Amino acid sequence: MPHGDGLIMANRTVAEQRLACSFERGTTRFEVTDLRIDYHVNRSATLVFTLAVVQLDRPVERWEVTLEWTDKSFIDEFTSAAPDPQRLGILVSLIRSLLEEWWETKGYERQSAKMGRRLP
Numbered sequence: 001m002p003h004g005d006g007l008i009m010a011n012r013t014v015a016e017q018r019l020a021c022s023f024e025r026g027t028t029r030f031e032v033t034d035l036r037i038d039y040h041v042n043r044s045a046t047l048v049f050t051l052a053v054v055q056l057d058r059p060v061e062r063w064e065v066t067l068e069w070t071d072k073s074f075i076d077e078f079t080s081a082a083p084d085p086q087r088l089g090i091l092v093s094l095i096r097s098l099l100e101e102w103w104e105t106k107g108y109e110r111q112s113a114k115m116g117r118r119l120p
Contacts, residue, residue, distance in 0.1 A: 014081065014082070014083055019037075019047070030053060030100075031053075035048070037078065045078055047095065050063070050119070051063045064117045067098055074087070077091045102115050
């Protein structure tokens with residue numbers, strides 16, 4: 001599968017397309033190389049990101065990160081063919097913030113450490 005913003009977008013919802021895009025926070029680039037979202041009957045979702053994390057003067061690290069999304073108030077944005085742009089922006093920002101928080105705390109916070117698995 002292609003990497004970064006070139007992920008195959010066919011059959012993805014608008015939210016999935018936006019979440020599959022790479023992004024930067026400060027000097028850290030999160031290159032999304034794969035994204036899988038599993039929807040559950042209780043209106044929650046499991047997001048599994050495969051990331052290449054790029055930082056200046058450091059080797060690229062590849063990770064698989066699993067986020068459990070239980071906020072039912074946003075689940076319609078995940079699945080809608082035409083989500084409200086403002087709510088979609090909030091959703092994408094929240095999830096990217098969770099990924100950034102995971103990255104910053106994975107070395108010392110047990111729950112964050114469990115969310116990610118370093119890849120070869």
